[in-house]
Every structure is written in C-alpha cells, then in structure tokens.
Amino acid sequence: MAVDTAVVWFRRDLRLHDNEALLEAADAEELVPVYAFDPREYGERAFGGDDSFRFEKTGAHRARFRRESVVDLRERLRERDSELVVRHDTPERVVPAVAKVVDADEVHFATRPLPEEMGVENAVRRRLRGLDVTPRRHWTHTLYHLNDLPVEYTEISDTYTSFRKTVENRATVREPLPEPELPPAPVDAVGAGSVPSLDEIGPGEPPDDDRAAVAFDGGESAGLARLERYLFEEDRLREYKQTRNGLVGQGFSSKLSAWLNEGCLSPRRVRREVKRYERERVANDSTYWLLFELIWRDFFQFQFAKHGADFFRPGGIRGRDGIHWREDDAQFRRWAAGETGIPFVDAAMRELNRAGYQSNRARQNAASFLANNLRIDWRRGAAYYETQLVDYDPASNYGNWAYIAGVGNDNRDRYFNIVKQANKYDGDGEYVTHWIPELSEVPPRKVHEPWTMSEQEQAEHGVQLGIDYPEPMIDLEESYRKLR
Numbered sequence: 058m059a060v061d062t063a064v065v066w067f068r069r070d071l072r073l074h075d076n077e078a079l080l081e082a083a084d085a086e087e088l089v090p091v092y093a094f095d096p097r098e099y100g101e102r103a104f105g106g107d108d109s110f111r112f113e114k115t116g117a118h119r120a121r122f123r124r125e126s127v128v129d130l131r132e133r134l135r136e137r138d139s140e141l142v143v144r145h146d147t148p149e150r151v152v153p154a155v156a157k158v159v160d161a162d163e164v165h166f167a168t169r170p171l172p173e174e175m176g177v178e179n180a181v182r183r184r185l186r187g188l189d190v191t192p193r194r195h196w197t198h199t200l201y202h203l204n205d206l207p208v209e210y211t212e213i214s215d216t217y218t219s220f221r222k223t224v225e226n227r228a229t230v231r232e233p234l235p236e237p238e239l240p241p242a243p244v245d246a247v248g249a250g251s252v253p254s255l256d257e258i259g260p261g262e263p264p265d266d267d268r269a270a271v272a273f274d275g276g277e278s279a280g281l282a283r284l285e286r287y288l289f290e291e292d293r294l295r296e297y298k299q300t301r302n303g304l305v306g307q308g309f310s311s312k313l314s315a316w317l318n319e320g321c322l323s324p325r326r327v328r329r330e331v332k333r334y335e336r337e338r339v340a341n342d343s344t345y346w347l348l349f350e351l352i353w354r355d356f357f358q359f360q361f362a363k364h365g366a367d368f369f370r371p372g373g374i375r376g377r378d379g380i381h382w383r384e385d386d387a388q389f390r391r392w393a394a395g396e397t398g399i400p401f402v403d404a405a406m407r408e409l410n411r412a413g414y415q416s417n418r419a420r421q422n423a424a425s426f427l428a429n430n431l432r433i434d435w436r437r438g439a440a441y442y443e444t445q446l447v448d449y450d451p452a453s454n455y456g457n458w459a460y461i462a463g464v465g466n467d468n469r470d471r472y473f474n475i476v477k478q479a480n481k482y483d484g485d486g487e488y489v490t491h492w493i494p495e496l497s498e499v500p501p502r503k504v505h506e507p508w509t510m511s512e513q514e515q516a517e518h519g520v521q522l523g524i525d526y527p528e529p530m531i532d533l534e535e536s537y538r539k540l541r
C-alpha cells in the first residue's frame with residue numbers, strides 16, 4: 058500500500074533512470090527528494106584516520122562534476138514538477154530534519170558497502186529511529202544485482218576471471234528500471250535551498266586546460282549524451298578493444314567512468330545500449346569488451362563488500378606484510394607533480410593534475426612507478442588519486458592500486474616496464490609531448506628516454522636536462538633489478 062509521504066535521499070545515484078530508490082519512493086502520495094553536500098567530503102579528510110595521508114578528500118575536478126550533477130538533477134526534477142531540497146551539511150543532520158518537517162513515513166536511499174559510506178548511512182538510520190520513519194535501502198550501482206549473485210557476496214572468488222565466469226554463466230543482468238512518474242514534492246515547509254558554490258563547498262574551480270581529453274560535464278543529461286555519442290553518433294564501440302589502450306583524445310575509450318561513479322549513469326543502462334548497438338550496428342569482440350570492463354567494475358564493488366577496510370591495509374587483502382613501504386616526501390612530491398624525469402610517468406601525472414583524468418594505461422604505469430620502482434606506500438598514491446580523479450571510486454581506485462602494488466586480487470607482482478610500455482603505446486611520443494611541451498622537439502626514439510641524449514643532442518632538440526626538464530630521479534634499470 059502506498060504511503061503518504063516519502064523522502065528520497067540522493068547519494069552517488071544522481072539520476073532518474075534505473076534508480077530503484079527513486080522508483081520505489083515515487084509510489085508515495087508525496088515525495089521529497091533531498092541531497093546533502095557533506096562538508097566532511099571536502100577539505101582534509103575528516104573521515105580518515107592516521108592512514109589517510111591528509112590529502113584533500115575531494116579535489117576541484119570531482120567537486121565541480123558532482124556539483125554540476127546535482128544542478129542537473131534538480132533541473133530534471135523541476136521539469137517533472139518536482140524539486141530537489143539541497144543543503145550543505147551532513148546527511149545525518151539534513152535527512153532526518155527534512156523527514157521530520159514533512160512528516161515522512163519512509164526514507165529511501167542507495168547503499169554502498171564501503172566503510173565511510175556505511176558510517177554515514179548508519180548515522181542517518183540511527184537518527185531516523187527516533188522519528189518513526191522507516192529507512193529503505195536499495196542497491197543501485199552495479200551491473201549484476203547483489204541479490205542475483207550465484208553465491209553469497211562473502212563467498213565470491215578473489216580472482217577476476219573466476220568471478221566473471223561465474224556471473225556470466227550463472228546470473229542474469231536485470232533490465233534497467235523505468236523512470237517513475239513523480240508525485241508532488243511538498244517542499245514549502247522545508248525550503249528548497251540553493252546549491253552551494255564551489256568556493257563554499259571547498260576546493261574552488263579546477264584548472265581549465267584545453268589539452269584535456271573530454272570536458273567532463275556532470276549530470277545525467279551529459280552522461281546519457283556521452284553514451285549516445287560514443288556508441289551511436291561516432292560509432293566507436295565497434296573498435297573499442299583495439300583502441301582502449303589509447304592515451305590521447307576523447308574517442309579511444311568510452312570515458313563513462315565519472316558518470317558511472319557519481320551515479321549519473323547506471324551500468325545496466327549502458328549494457329542496454331550496448332545490446333541495442335549490437336542489434337543495430339555490429340556485435341563483435343569490442344562490443345563484448347565494454348561489458349567485460351563493466352564486470353571489472355562490479356568485481357571491485359563486490360570485493361569491497363566482501364573484504365571491507367582490509368583493502369586499505371599496507372599488505373592489502375592478502376595480508377602481504379613483508380614489503381617495506383617507504384615514506385619519502387621529496388620523491389612523492391616529484392611523482393605527484395609530474396617531475397620525475399621519466400616522461401611517460403610525468404605526462405600521466407600532469408594530465409591527472411590538469412584534467413582530473415588518465416587513461417587506464419597511464420594509470421597503470423604511473424601507479425606502478427610509485428608502488429614498484431619507488432616502493433613508496435601505494436596507499437599514499439591511491440589517496441592522491443582520490444583527491445584528483447574526476448571519476449574516483451573507492452573500490453575501483455584502491456582495488457586497482459592494490460592490484461598493481463601486488464597486495465590485491467592477484468598472485469603475481471604486477472610491475473610495469475615503463476619505457477617498454479611507453480614505446481609500445483606511445484611510439485610516436487604524441488602523449489608525452491602533449492603534456493610535456495618541453496620535449497616537443499625531441500624525436501620519438503629519444504623522447505621516452507631523454508637521459509640517453511648527449512649534450513649536443515639536447516641542444517639540437519631544444520631541451521637541457523636538469524634545466525628545462527628534470528634528470529630522471531632514479532635509475533629505472535637498477536630499480537627493476539631489485540624487484541626481480
């Protein structure tokens with residue numbers, strides 16, 4: 058039976074399509090949608106403990122994306138004669154306060170089984186208890202629904218291939234849910250509130266750099282447009298498997314990660330569009346491969362549900378405590394600033410800082426350099442990515458970092474031979490010169506190892522090492538010898 062009044066508390070599910078929390082809440086006679094910008098998510102982390110390295114938790118790239126996503130959500134709700142109540146305060150203060158004023162019977166929200174997210178959720182639930190409001194939580198962010206896993210999530214395999222085969226063979230992906238008709242939103246008594254500016258939220262405006270691969274405009278509208286563009290307008294999916302290791306430009310991969318992670322796009326909607334593309338255009342290895350990558354995303358989500366905070370330990374879920382992780386502020390800062398003197402790493406880090414994004418290939422190499430060549434605590438690198446990435450997600454980020462550092466879901470050491478990778482994936486040096494203009498005159502055969510140039514060659518190619526561009530901060534070969 059429909060209740061009188063429901064509240065839907067939006068979290069990282071900033072969309073109207075395929076949103077179980079919204080759909081079920083919309084059964085009520087009246088529905089009040091709410092979003093809270095949690096001050097603890099910005100600035101130096103109020104959440105984390107000593108292990109958190111005290112980086113700004115959400116940097117400007119993601120803060121802008123999120124703010125735009127909330128603005129878009131509010132517009133979409135208004136177009137449907139609804140409204141979004143927006144506050145700049147903790148959810149455990151905002152949500153129960155709104156529920157109380159509108160006399161809600163239920164509060165619906167999406168859950169994410171991650172330590173900080175669960176902490177907030179539990180705080181909200183505790184405060185709702187005194188109000189006689191029923192909390193209703195929903196699972197909205199993965200391709201496979203938690204309840205459809207063939208085995209309990211606590212029993213899933215820690216190996217990707219085995220997890221993938223199990224779900225592909227023994228589970229079905231549900232069809233995306235329809236967007237609901239929205240009941241009236243009686244917000245007068247609470248007041249809709251205004252969306253805080255980026256300065257009020259904390260980090261201010263991110264750099265505006267036209268070298269960035271994509272303008273990541275936050276929101277469901279932009280996310281759906283990106284999906285349509287990548288698949289149908291530009292017809293790129295047919296070659297995704299061949300292009301996905303690219304480094305420069307918008308078209309080599311889907312660039313959907315930020316919209317997926319803030320919940321502007323549902324992975325089931327992406328899958329539905331891939332299936333449509335397969336019917337209308339072509340079905341091949343590439344069309345399958347995008348789904349294969351979305352299962353990687355699911356894998357880390359369910360791995361975090363299973364292992365929880367163990368992922369954040371130095372030795373990771375494998376308890377691999379024999380590695381001595383170094384602290385070296387000076388070296389760390391050079392890595393973070395893109396001043397290591399190893400061009401492939403520097404290009405990646407400059408792209409991260411300026412654009413808030415890196416391709417998967419760039420992430421793997423930059424992470425491997427910090428964790429394996431420098432042997433600096435991998436969690437410090439992951440925390441830096443947490444600040445900078447527009448598409449940061451705790452499970453995907455820490456899961457991938459742990460994997461590369463050899464403490465995650467893999468039994469092998471995963472170090473990358475950076476120069477070999479650079480020559481393979483950036484043979485003409487386009488990526489490194491895109492982000493490191495100091496090297497723009499250096500020919501491709503030298504650009505990934507500028508330290509092999511004589512002084513005369515440096516003069517010929519317009520770069521003096523140690524002046525215009527750094528000398529390499531370590532001897533790469535020597536560092537590989539230690540790892541072998």
Ligand SMILES: Cc1cc2nc3c(=O)[nH]c(=O)nc-3n(C[C@H](O)[C@H](O)[C@H](O)COP(=O)(O)OP(=O)(O)OC[C@H]3O[C@@H](n4cnc5c(N)ncnc54)[C@H](O)[C@@H]3O)c2cc1C
Nearest residue numbers: 310311312313314350354417420424448449450453454457
């Ligand atoms: C060190 C490191 C840190 C990372 N941190 C994040 C992160 O915080 N958030 C994030 O979404 N991805 C992360 N990734 C995974 C991957 O690099 C990005 O998802 C991808 O580069 C995003 O670009 P895209 O959307 O064009 O990807 P595409 O190649 O088009 O892939 C499609 C989608 O599949 C998913 N996906 C692809 N590869 C992976 C993967 N290895 N793990 C999990 N999901 C994947 C993403 O949702 C992505 O949008 C990280 C990888 C590494 C090596």
